[in-house]
Amino acid sequence: MQTQEPRIKKHESAEAVLDFENKRASTQLASPLDSRLTTMLESISDAFYMLDLDWRFIYVNKKAEYFLQRPRTELLGKVIWEKLEAVAGSAFETEYRRAVQENCAISFEAYYPPLGKWVELRVSPSAEGLAVYFTDISQRRHREDALRASEERFNIVMKATADAIWDWNAQSNEIWWNENIESLSGYSRKEIGTGTDWWLARIHPEDRQRVLHRVRSTLEGGTEHWMDEYRFARRDGSYAFILDRWYVLRDSEGNVLRMVGSMTDLSERRQAEIERDRLLKEKNLLLESTGEGIWGIDSQGLCTFINRAGAQMLGYEVQEALGKNMHDLVHYRHADGSAYPVKDCSIFQAYHSGKGAYEKDELFWRKDGTSFPVEFSSYPILDAGRIVGSMVTFRDITERKAAQSKIQHLAFYDSLTQLPNRRLLMERLSHALARSRRDSGRGALLFIDLDNYKTLNDTFGHDKGDLLLQHVAGRLKSCVRSSDTVARLGGDEFVIILEDLSTELAEAASHAKLFGEKILAALKEPYTLGSHEYFGGASLGIALFEHQGESLHEVLRRADLAMYRAKAEGRNTLRFFNPEMQAALMVKAALEADLRRALQEEQLVLHYQPQVDSAGRVTGAETLVRWQHPERGTISPAEFIPVAEATGMIRPLGHWVLECACRRLAMWARNEETAHFTLAVNVSASQLRCPDFVKDVLRTLESTGANPHRLKIELTESLLVDDVEGTINKMAALKAKGVGFSLDDFGTGYSSLAYLKRLPLDQLKIDRSFVSDALDDHNAAVIVNAIIMLGRSLGLEVIAEGVETEAHLDFLAQNGCQFYQGYFFSRPLIVEQFEALANTKLKESICAQSMECL
Ligand SMILES: Nc1nc2c(ncn2[C@@H]2O[C@@H]3COP(=O)(O)O[C@H]4[C@@H](O)[C@H](n5cnc6c(=O)[nH]c(N)nc65)O[C@@H]4COP(=O)(O)O[C@H]3[C@H]2O)c(=O)[nH]1
Incomplete structure (x- = not known):
């Protein structure tokens, strides 16, 4: 670096400077005496000039001429400050004057602008003036500057x-x-x-x-x-x-x-590299260990990576997929074979919108051209906030879909016959009704119930019963068009929906009838159930779609009603739903509403029908409920008990009856004349099925204080069909407390003797149909006799109901029956009448003569 400031060194000794003082060179320069000195001064490499005391040049050597860039002729005799402007007023002048003032030799370095060089000056004052030597030191100065700069650079680099x-x-x-x-x-x-x-x-x-x-x-x-x-x-x-x-x-x-x-x-x-390697390894591990397929695409949709699982699922090698357009490779077609344009593809949209996308059921196509269902998600890949591609994760959902359809099948199809179940039937029926209303086309609902199915089950076992249902399902399906629905409602009930029969009611009815007959004929054909040949039949009810806004439940109920009518009218036949049935239906519905009110408003009363022994003594009564309807008068239980059973009202009703009976027993217990009376209470199947039944009976006995030994529960045989073990357990629990049991309507059901032996029964009750037929029908007489014998052999009491005449009584007595109940003795009575009758009548009354003959 150059500086304009002179660097000055004082030379206290004058050895380094030529001794001009002694030689007075300045004055003699022009003289030939000093020619040797002049020669020397001319030949030295330093520039040299001398000034007199007035600062005029008195000598200038050759080198000085070059430095000062003036010929000496121009300088000699001239004042330095006037001739050399660069010197005047500069450091040079300052130092020159100082040397003279202080009278000492001075050495300094200074930059000389006219020459653009650094010079080193040595000035030496004398009595004559000032001798000035100067040397060009530019090169040295440059070297020094360069070195200094280099050192500085080095230091900076060291610091940086x-x-x-x-x-x-x-x-x-x-x-x-x-x-x-x-x-x-x-x-x-x-x-x-x-x-x-x-x-x-x-x-x-x-x-x-x-x-x-x-x-x-x-x-x-x-x-x-x-x-x-x-x-x-x-x-x-x-x-x-x-x-x-x-x-x-x-x-x-x-x-x-x-x-x-x-x-x-x-x-x-x-x-950072180690961390990056670790992350890379983890990423690879993740990509390769997952069962999901994962791929990435760039902004062109070209595959940038794909894991092995993904490639495998798609049938490609990883290398094959890399660089390929993934949409074109695996996502180019819909299930129906139509093209899947990339603009509709959610992966593509995820890339463009920057938002993730999810598809739960689409197809990917394998290399071999086959497809498989997938669920996939797509996420944009961002780099510094810019979307550079997207990543797709997918999984093959073939198994899940199969499981789903299996679940769906289980939910909507009957597992035994593979026919649509009730739920699917309702759905199809609802659509059929809507279509029929919209198109004015008439359809029909056929309700089919197999005849004697329970007998088959009891006789040959449930596996044969199941086999029959499967045969029936097959026959029904073979009878219908593919557009029709055959469903199994449960048990032995089947339903068929026939659509588009005709727009005309009569024609639709005629088609439905023909079709129904075809079904009945098909179902009547013999069945091979294992090694057995079985002849069965069915009852069939038909309800036409009326276009009057009927609900599907109503249509189903109508067909059901028609089927019951068919069953009641001889089985293996068909019946159409008609307005009378509708009326009956409405009566039933009204009854249902009324019965609810009856329970709340205490319109029910209990009647007592005496039961007598062979000596004509009243042993107790069967309680029979009556409904004192405010408008319709007394309604028979035969009419409202089934309604109560169907609607669940039988439970509160049954409880009411039981409580009345127990309260009555407790009252009778206080009177010597009535203390021995038993009361038989009817209990229906749905009452007994209630888990709290035993608890309810025991609690009622306890709260009323009735003697359990005086209470007799009448069960019907049909009750045993459903849950024999459960029934036995409940009976045993009550029996242990002293409660007695009578099996009602004996002979009409299908009880097997094996069950009968296991039931903790006290009494068999001969159904009144056998009693009334016994005198005219030999078979009925044989059955009555057999029941009495059976009861005896099992150690059970036998009571006959429906004893209407003396002849009945005679017949029963002759066959060994011990107890009786029937109009011959008394109709069911209100309690006061019963008590009056029990105390008086049977000791001397109408049956006195009859008793004599026993
Ligand atoms: N033809 C004829 N009939 C006779 C004769 N003696 C009695 N009966 C009638 O036969 C039925 C006997 O009752 P069930 O077999 O238990 O049949 C009963 C029973 O199953 C049910 N029931 C009655 N009360 C109750 C009850 O409190 N609870 C339950 N769950 N069912 C009841 O209603 C059915 C019908 O009861 P009811 O109409 O009272 O009809 C009674 C009775 O009035 C006779 O000599 N000839």
Whole structure:
């Protein structure tokens, strides 16, 4: 760097300056005496001039002419300040004047602008004036500036770099370190010293030999540059990852003078690399270990990665898929074969909208052209906020779909016959009704119930029963069009929906009838059930769609009603629903509503029908409920009990009856004349099925104080069909407390003797149909006799109901029957009448004569 400021050195001794004082050279320069001096001054490499005391040039040598860029002729005799403007007023003038004032030689360096050079001046005052020597020192100054600049640069680099710089001197075998080695290693430079051992000892043992080998081969091999990475121990015991780059300096003969290097701490970068490698490994592990397919696409839709599972599912090798347009490869077609344009593809949309997309059921196409259902999600891939592609994860849902359709099948189809079940039937019926209303086309609902199915089940077992249902399902399906629905409602009930029979009612009815007859004929054909040949039949009810806004439940109920009519009117026949049935239906519905009110408003009363023994004594009564309807008068239980059973009202009703009976027993117990009376209470199947039945009976007995031994529960045989074990358990629990049981309507059901033996019964009750027929029908007489014998052999009482005449009584008595009930003795009575009758009548009354003959 150049400076305009002179650098001044004072020469107290004048040896370095020619002694002009002594020689008075200035005055004599022009004289020939000093020609030798002049010659010398002319030949020296320094520029020289002399000034007199008035600052006029008195001598100028050749070199000075060049420097001052003036011929001496122009200068001699002229005042320096006037001739050399660059000198006047400058540092030169200042120093010249000072030298003269202080009378001492001064040496200084100054920049001389006209020449653009640095000069070193030595000025020496004398009595005659001032001698001035000056030399061009520009080159030296430049070298010095360059060196200074280089040093500054070096210092700056040293400061700027985080690297630890080292310089090994081959001669002294010493290392110089810059200060960064302290932060890199954690050691102070004092601790580090200048030896090479410290550095070598810090290199990780696993890296040390390799590094040494490299260093040696660099030194010996003549290469100048080398680099290596190694682990370098820090003071705290951890290792820094170092990149060491070194440079070898040699002399002209190739001998190593020194080696300079820089150690860059790569720890953070290496740590980041290690972390990145770890993440990469984890990512790969994740991609490869998952069962899901995963692929990524770039902004062109080209595959940038795909995991093995994904490629496998699609039937490709990973390499095959990479770089391919994934939509074109696997997502190009819909299930129906039509093209799937990429613009509709949600993966493509996810890329464009930047939002994730999810499809729960689409198709991907394999390499071999087959397809499979998939569920997939697509997410945009962002790079610095910019969408650069999207990632797709997908899974094959073939199995899930199969399971779903299986569940659906189970939910909507009957597992035994594979026919639609009630739920699907209702759905189809609702659609059929809507269609029929819309198109004015008439359809029909056929309700089919197999005849004697329970008998078959009881006789041949449930497996044969199931087989029959499967045969029936097959026959029904073979009779209908594919557009018609055949469903199994449950048990032995089947339903068929016939659509589009005709727009005309009469024609639709005629078609339905023909169709119904065809069904009945098909079902009448013999069945082969294992080794048995079975002849069955069915009752069939038909309800036409009336277009009067009827609900599906109503249509179903109508067909059901018609089927019951068919069953009642001879079985193996068909009946259409008609308005009378409708009226009956409405009466039933009204009854249902009324019965609810009857329970609340205490319109029910209990009647008592006496039961007598063979001696004509009243032993007790059967309680029979009556409904005193405010408008319709007394309604028979035969009419409202089925309604109560169908609607669940039988439970509160049954409880009411039981409580009345128990209260009556408790009252009778207080009177000697009535204390021995028993009361038989009818209990229906749905009452007994109630889990709280036993608890309810016991609680009622306890709350009323009735003697359990005086209570007799009448069950019907049909009750046993459903749940024999459950019934037996409940009976046993009550029996243990003393409650008695009578089996009602015996002979009409299908009880097997095996069950009968296991039931904790006290009494069999001969159904009144046998009693009334016994006198005219030999079979009925045989049955009555058999029941009495059976009862005896099982140790049970036998009571006959429906004893209407003396002849009945005679017949029963002759066959050994012990107890009776019937109009012959008394109709069911209100309690006061019963009590009056029980106390008086049977001792001397109408049956007295009859009794005589017993
Ligand atoms: N033809 C004829 N009939 C006779 C004769 N003696 C009695 N009866 C009638 O036969 C039925 C006998 O009752 P059931 O078989 O238990 O049949 C009963 C019973 O199953 C049911 N029932 C009556 N009360 C109740 C009750 O409180 N609870 C339950 N669950 N059912 C009841 O209603 C059915 C009908 O009861 P009811 O109409 O009272 O009809 C009674 C009775 O009035 C006779 O000599 N000739």
